[in-house]
Amino acid sequence: MKQRLSLIIGIFIVMALSNAIVPVLPEYASEMPALQGIIFSAYFFGAFVMVIPAxxxxxxxxxxPFITAGLLLTLLSGGIILLAANPYAITFARIVEGIGAGLFVSCALSWVNMQPDHTRLSGLYFAGLNAGLIAGLMGTGILNSHFGQNSGVMLFTGLAVIPLLLSFFIRDTTGVLTNVLPPVHAIGWRNKWLYFSSFILVGISGVLVSLYPEFTDESPFILGLLFAAMNGATICASLIAPNISLQPIQTIRLASALVGIAVLLSFIAPAYGGIGGVFVLFMVIGGSIGFVFVSQMNYLAVSEKLQGTAIGLLTAASYGGMAMLPFFSGLLTEVFSYGAAFLVNGILCLLVTVTIARCRCALPE
Known part of the structure; x- marks a missing residue:
């Protein structure tokens, strides 16, 4: 139980701390939007470069040991943020935080997939992940308004001690340990369409978070509820999915089609359906992604012996999508229009619906 609690509480804290800085970005780099973007993206850069090596x-x-190291770096990065005197130190802390997240996520997920109850446990893991994202964004905003700028970061940094102490009870099970470097390229190639689906579908959530505030001009409170609804739907789907027999291809095909249609409709929904319609669409997107998470993990659990490498590649694809698709969509918006950005991202989701059929992702009956 202590081992599982360490991972579920750990991913909650890691994600909460990663989002805790978002409400106060203007305070760290006032009137410098580019520097705000660098501070925000530094976390994803650190995570992206670390997940495969981890x-x-x-x-x-x-x-x-790498789960513990990841939590230790998370604690350290929070301390640096609290003590930092300039935005460049904050940027360094965010890179350290991303490296810690990369270590933790890859090794925690591969540990999860080595357990007999990996399907149920992966559902709890992703529920904790999305709950952390909600807590970091909304909880920090509430705390900061009552107790000062760094109160959210301070809270989640302090709470990081709990999973760090619990992590010392984690023991590796019968995972494959080898002194030979694993064939990363071979694992990546045979699962390329699975990883492509993760790149696109996870990246889409980052696109919506980055574009929607300026696109709709809604209040921060409404936007916070909107993004929380998307993450909340992912939590519900992550808890429901382990109780359903899901074949990865059919699940990802249906989910990507739903996400693609919802992304396209989310462009016109504010004008014709109101904010209520947008809430429904965001919940469809979040719920679909939750089912995809669990089906991907379930497939890799039974298809790959080197879980760390396979999960590292999956996580790298997810972080790559979060880093690249919002940037690409921002360029489309700048050069063309918001309509072009939503149209291209909707088409990318529908492309996943087609390409996932080429994956050999089938579970034994």
């Missing part, structure tokens, strides 16, 4: 190291030397 998975490989977990397969080779065991996952437990």
């Amino acid at each position: 998975g490989v190291l977990g397969d080779r030397y065991g996952r437990a």
